[in-house]
Amino acid sequence: MLRSKKTSLDKYIFLAHLRNTNTHLFYKLTCDELEEIAPLIYTPTVGEACLNYSNIYPFLAPPGSSDGLYLTLNDLPNIEEIIRNYRPITGQSGGFSPEIAVISDGSRILGLGDLGVNGMGIPIGKLQLYVAGAGIDPRKTLPILLDLGTNNKKYLEDPLYVGLKQTRPDEDTFYSAVDKVLAGLHTVYPDLLIQFEDWSSEHAFGLLNKYKNKILTFNDDIQGTGAVILSGLMNAIRKVESESKVAPKDHRIVFYGAGSAAVGVATQIQEYFQTEYNMTEDEAKKVFWLVDSKGMITQDRGDKLANHKVYYARDDNNGKQFKELTDIVDYVKPTVLIGLSSSTGAFNSKVLSRLAELNKQPIVFPLSNPASQAECTFEQAMESTNNSVVFASGTAFPPYTDPKTGEIHVPGQGNNMYIFPGLGLGAVLAHPKLISNSMIYSAAKALANSLTPEERGQGWLYPSLKRIRAVSADVAAAVCETACQENLARSQIITNLKTHDEIVKHVTANMWSPTQDTAADTRQDVYQEANS
Ligand SMILES: NC(=O)C1=CN([C@@H]2O[C@H](COP(=O)(O)OP(=O)(O)OC[C@H]3O[C@@H](n4cnc5c(N)ncnc54)[C@H](OP(=O)(O)O)[C@@H]3O)[C@@H](O)[C@H]2O)C=CC1
Ligand SMILES: CC(=O)C(=O)O
Ligand SMILES: [Mg+2]
Numbered sequence: 001m002l003r004s005k006k007t008s009l010d011k012y013i014f015l016a017h018l019r020n021t022n023t024h025l026f027y028k029l030t031c032d033e034l035e036e037i038a039p040l041i042y043t044p045t046v047g048e049a050c051l052n053y054s055n056i057y058p059f060l061a062p063p064g065s066s067d068g069l070y071l072t073l074n075d076l077p078n079i080e081e082i083i084r085n086y087r088p089i090t091g092q093s094g095g096f097s098p099e100i101a102v103i104s105d106g107s108r109i110l111g112l113g114d115l116g117v118n119g120m121g122i123p124i125g126k127l128q129l130y131v132a133g134a135g136i137d138p139r140k141t142l143p144i145l146l147d148l149g150t151n152n153k154k155y156l157e158d159p160l161y162v163g164l165k166q167t168r169p170d171e172d173t174f175y176s177a178v179d180k181v182l183a184g185l186h187t188v189y190p191d192l193l194i195q196f197e198d199w200s201s202e203h204a205f206g207l208l209n210k211y212k213n214k215i216l217t218f219n220d221d222i223q224g225t226g227a228v229i230l231s232g233l234m235n236a237i238r239k240v241e242s243e244s245k246v247a248p249k250d251h252r253i254v255f256y257g258a259g260s261a262a263v264g265v266a267t268q269i270q271e272y273f274q275t276e277y278n279m280t281e282d283e284a285k286k287v288f289w290l291v292d293s294k295g296m297i298t299q300d301r302g303d304k305l306a307n308h309k310v311y312y313a314r315d316d317n318n319g320k321q322f323k324e325l326t327d328i329v330d331y332v333k334p335t336v337l338i339g340l341s342s343s344t345g346a347f348n349s350k351v352l353s354r355l356a357e358l359n360k361q362p363i364v365f366p367l368s369n370p371a372s373q374a375e376c377t378f379e380q381a382m383e384s385t386n387n388s389v390v391f392a393s394g395t396a397f398p399p400y401t402d403p404k405t406g407e408i409h410v411p412g413q414g415n416n417m418y419i420f421p422g423l424g425l426g427a428v429l430a431h432p433k434l435i436s437n438s439m440i441y442s443a444a445k446a447l448a449n450s451l452t453p454e455e456r457g458q459g460w461l462y463p464s465l466k467r468i469r470a471v472s473a474d475v476a477a478a479v480c481e482t483a484c485q486e487n488l489a490r491s492q493i494i495t496n497l498k499t500h501d502e503i504v505k506h507v508t509a510n511m512w513s514p515t516q517d518t519a520a521d522t523r524q525d526v527y528q529e530a531n532s
Contacts, residue, residue, distance in 0.1 A: 001014065002014060002015065002029070008039075008040060008044075008045040008048065009045065009048055009049060009052065009056070011040045011045070012040055012041065012045050012046070012048075012049045012056075013056055013059050013060065015030075015037070015040060015041055016059075016060040016061075016067070016124075017059065017060065019067075019128070020060070020061055020062060020067060020089045021062075023138055023514075024514045024515075024517070025514075027131055027132060027138065027514040028514040028515060030128065030131075030132045031132050031469075031513075031514065034132055034133075034465050034466070034468060035465050035466065037132075038129070038132075038396075038417070038465065039395070039396060041125050041128050041129075042125045042126075042128075042129060042417065043110060043369045043370045043371075043394065043395045043415070044369070044370030044371045044372070044395045045370075046110075046121045046122065046125040046370075047109070047110045047112055047369065047370035047372070048370070049121045050109050050110075050112065050115050050118050050119055050120075050121040050122065051112060051115065051118065052118075053115070053117070053118035053119075053120060053121055053162070054117075054118055054155075054158065054160045054161045054162045054163075055160060057162055061089055062089060065089045066089075067088070067089055067120075067124060067143070068088075068120050068123060068124055068142075068143035068144065068145060069083070069086045069142060069143065069144045069145070070117065070120070070144075070145050070147055071083075071144065071145070071146050071147065071181060072146075072147040072148075072164050073147075073148060073149075073164070073169065073173070073177055074164075076177060076180050076181075079180055079181060079183075079184035080184045080187050080188055082184075083184050083185060083188045083189075084188050086142075088139075088141075088142070096139070097140065097189065098140050098141060098142035098189055098192060099136065099137075099140040099141070099191070099192065099193060099428045100127065100130060100136060100140065100141055100142070100192070100193045100194075100195065100424050100428065101123075101141075101142040101143070101144050101185065101189075101192055101193070101194050101195065102122075102123035102126045102127055102141075102142075102143055102144070102195045102197050102220075103123065103144040103145075103146060103181075103194060103195070103196060103197065104119050104120075104122055104123055104144075104145060104146070104196075104197045104198045104199065105119075105145070105146045105147075105148050105199055105203075106118060106119030106120070106122075106145060106147070106150065106163075106198070107119075107150075107168070107198070107199055107200040107203065108198050108199060108200045108201065108204075108259075108260075109121075109122055109198050110122070110198065110342075110368075110369040110370055110373070111342025111368045111369055111370070111373035112342075112370075112373070113152065114150050114151050114152045114168075114200070115150070115152065115155070116147065116149065116150025116152055116155050116161070116163045116164075117145055117147045117150070117161075117162055117163025117164070118155065118161075118162075118163070119145060119198060120143065120145040122197055122198050123143035123144060123145060123197060124143045126143075126195070126197055126220070126420065127141040127142075127143050129417050129420075129421055130420070130421045130424055130425075131512065132421075132468070133417065133421035133422075133468045133469065133472050134421030134422050134424065134425040134468075134469065134472035134476065134511065135425065135469060135472075135510070135511025135512045135513060136421070136424065136425060136428070136512060137512040137517075138512070142189075142192070144181075146177070146178070146181055147163045147164050148164070148168055148169055148173075148174065148177060149163070149164045149165075149166040149167050149168045149169065150163060150164075150167070150168065151167050151168050174203065175206070175210075178207060182194065182211070182215065186215065191216075191431065192216070193216045193217070193424055193427050193428060194215065194216065194217045195217070195218060195219075195220050195420065195424065196208065196217065196218070196219040196220065196221075197219075197220050197221065198221065199219075199221075199260075201259040201260040201306070201308060202306060202307070202308070204219055204221060204222060204260040205222070205260060205263075205307065205308045207219070208222055208223075212434065212435070213434060214434070215434065216427060216432065216433070216434055216435065217434070217435065218423065218435045218440070219260070219264075220416055220420050221260045221261050221264065221416075222260045222261070222263070222264030222267075223264055223268075223435075223440045224416035224419045224420045224423065225261045225264050225265055225340075225367075225416045226264035226265045226267055226268035226269075226440065226444075227268055227416075227419045227423070227440050227441070227443050227444035227447070228414055228415065228416045228417075228418050228419045228444070228447065229265040229268070229269075229338070229365065229367065229392075229414050230265065230268040230269050230271075230272055230441075230444040230448075231418070231419070231444045231445070231447040231448040231462070232365070232392045232412055232414045232448075232461040232462055233269060233272075233336070233363070233365075234272065234444070234445070234448040235448055235451070235456075235460075235461040235462075236336075236363045236390045236392075236461055237251065237363075239361070239390060239459065239461075240335075240359075240360075240361045240363065240390060243360075243361060244359075244360040244361045246335060246359075246360075246361075248273075248276075248277055249273070249277055249279065250335070251287060251335045251336055252287060252289070252332055252333060252334045252335050252336070253266075253269065253287055253288050253289070253334060253335070253336040253337075253338065254288075254289045254290075254291065254328060254329070254332055254334040254336070254337050254338070255288060255289070255290045255291060255338050255340060256291050256325060256337065256338065256339045256340070256341045256343070256346055256347070256375060257291070257292070257338075257339060257340035257341030257342070257343070257368070258290040258291065258292040258297055258308075258309050258312075259292075259308075259340060259341075260308070261340040261367070262290060262338070262340040262341075263290075263308045263309070263311075263312070265338065265340065266288045266290065266312060268440070268441065268444060269287070269288075270284045270285060270287070270288070271437070271441055272441075272444075273287060275441075285311070285312065286316075288312050289314060289328065289332050289334070290309065290312045290313075291325065291328060291341075292309065293341075294323070295321060295322055295323035295324075295328075296314070296317070296321065296322045296323075296328050296331075297309050297312065297313045297314065298313055298314045298315070298317045298321060299313045299314065299315045300315075300317070300319065300321075301313075301321055325346060325347075325351050326350055326351055326354065329351055329354050329355060329358075330354070333358050334355070334358075335358075335359055335362065335363060336362075336363040336364075336365075337351070337355060337362070337363070337364050337365070338365045338367060339365065339366040339367055339368055339374070339375030339376075340367050340368060341368060341375065342368045342373040343368070343373070343375060344368075344372060344373055344374065344375070345375065345376065346375040346376075347364065347366055347375040347376035347380070347381070348376070349380065349383075349384040352364065352376065352380065352381055352384035352385055352389070353384045353385065355385065355389075356384065356385035356386060356388055356389070359388075360388065361388050361389070361390050362385060362388065362389055362390070363389075363390045363391075364376070364381050364385075364389050364390070364391055365391070365392045365393070365414055366381075366393050366394070367392075367393065367394040367414055367415075368394055369394040369395050369415075370395050371393075371395040371397070374393055374394065374395060374397075377393075377397055378391055378393065378397035378398070378399075378400050378409075378411040379397070379400050382400045382402075382409060387402060387409065390459075390461070391411050391412060392411065392412030392413060392414035392461050392462065393411060393412070393413060393414065394413070394414060394415050395413070395415070396411070396413045396415075397411050399411070410458070410460070412460060412461040412462045413462060413465075414461070414462065418447055418462060418463075418468075418471065418475075419443055419444070419447060419475060421468070421472045421475075422443060422446075422447075422471065422472035422473070422474070422475025422476040422479070423435070423439070423440070423443050423475060423476070423479055425472060425475075425476040425479075425507065425510075425511070426439070426443070426475065426476035426477070426478070426479025426480050426483070426507070427439075427479060427483075429476065429480055429491060429493075429494060429506070429507060429510060430479065430480040430483040430484070430488075430489040430490075430491050430494045431489065431490045431491040431494075432483040432486075432488035432489050432490065433488050433490065434488065436482070436483075436486055436488060438482050438485075438486060439478075439479045439482045439483060439486075442478040442479065442481070442482040443475045443478055443479055445478065446474045446475045446477070446478035447462075447463075447471065447474070447475055449474070450463050450470070450471045450474045450475075451463050452467075469508075469511060472511075473504050473507045473508045473511070474504065476507045477500060477503040477504045477507050480494050480497075480503050480507065481500065481503060493506065494506070
């Protein structure tokens with residue numbers, strides 16, 4: 001049935017309907033065929049679904065119900081009651097006790113900008129990957145869209161737009177609204193892990209700094225992306241060290257894009273250089289050159305830099321300022337080029353071929369999502385570098401067949417979907433007070449070390465998606481072990497486990513599976529109730 005649907009969006013709608021009517025079958029299919037289904041429930045198709053969310057909304061969930069919790073500014077006076085009353089379609093007849101919530105305000109959905117309430121596809125998509133990738137029980141997931149309005153003119157004028165038709169509020173109203181929502185969530189569900197997803201950068205950093213040491217939370221775009229890209233880069237650095245003799249300390253990394261994702265990734269990589277290669281903070285910081293829409297970020301550029309850009313602003317540019325990427329490449333001579341700019345095609349053939357002149361094996365990660373926003377495709381990267389590129393992208397690109405030799409090259413996918421499911425499962429099981437930087441760092445290392453000898457032999461930077469549950473078990477175990485070492489774990493069961501193998505076994509045994517959960521598909525009665 002799925003394969004008979006002609007367009008990706010039709011497939012997305014079909015899968016949403018299946019999930020809401022026969023959850024076990026949906027997850028059996030998703031777990032068995034994740035490589036085919038991930039691009040439908042997640043990037044790139046989820047981007048298209050979000051752009052059209054208000055139009056397809058009636059076809060996703062049964063009439064009279066919704067597949068996530070929508071909260072608006074108007075709900076704040078009754079927030080606890082509204083949270084308490086919410087029942088998911090994919091819920092059960094009894095109580096609802098979610099373990100993980102993914103919350104967005106729709107202000108920066110993938111690289112597509114402010115989509116307002118239409119961004120709900122993202123929390124829903126992420127939580128499906130928690131289930132498929134790490135075995136979180138689907139009945140314990142809570143997608144939330146905090147509707148604070150939108151500054152997207154198109155949606156404000158669209159009669160079918162399902163969100164609040166007002167522009168976004170001022171900073172005080174914003175932070176106070178988030179405060180009230182988080183307080184409401186914790187009053188009703190005290191142990192809930194809250195993942196922030198796809199918030200505009202300034203707010204993403206503002207909220208992370210405000211809550212990271214107070215509640216069980218993380219920001220996936222800053223920390224999840226930081227961990228997953230560090231992991232791929234560790235393997236890329238090992239590869240070019242052994243094949244091209246580039247010493248790790250000699251890397252120079254240009255970030256094209258300087259938002260939440262880029263700064264999150266730079267922060268993680270910096271920790272790696274300081275921890276593993278004994279570089280000082282100042283030496284490690286100097287590995288990076290960040291570029292935003294105005295050019296290379298320097299202290300003397302003359303504009304007021306956003307807070308999150310200040311730390312990496314260069315002070316060694318001798319007054320020189322650069323706007324064009326080709327000029328920046330000539331000036332920095334980078335060994336690594338990372339794209340987190342949502343700027344389609346920015347890594348053009350001139351940039352890529354120059355990188356190949358400078359490096360035997362240039363490392364190029366065009367990470368923007370969905371594929372329509374990527375800085376280059378795998379094919380372009382291979383052709384412009386004479387196949388020498390070490391590559392990973394945010395959305396999966398198809399394999400490249402060399403026209404001369406017929407050899408097939410498989411690209412890496414550097415997407416936070418390799419990290420957040422395992423990180424979340426580890427946090428649910430170890431039940432720490434908060435998610436620490438060390439937990440994120442150990443998750444990245446666990447992912448980098450999770451490749452099999454065969455995967456490494458093929459030159460891959462990330463493991464096969466087919467093994468995602470085993471990989472998530474490694475990531476979750478690393479998070480649990482770090483939580484114990486830091487005395488943050490509050491689960492007696494986890495703290496009593498002695499060895500790594502015992503922890504991996506425990507983590508694996510606690511993964512929900514659509515075939516082992518033999519209870520009848522309890523969604524049917526809820527579905528019928530909603531229909532009536
Ligand atoms: N692969 C993965 O797992 C992940 C991928 N992403 C993707 O990364 C992208 C960025 O996300 P995020 O950092 O949160 O978004 P932001 O909007 O915060 O950041 C985008 C950055 O790109 C810069 N930029 C925009 N246009 C250009 C241009 N023409 N030249 C140079 N820089 C430019 C912006 O500059 P300025 O600051 O001047 O506006 C800004 O610094 C998105 O596409 C997102 O989908 C995000 C998370 C995970
Ligand atoms: C993958 C992801 O989280 C993003 O593109 O925002
Ligand atoms: Mg995101």
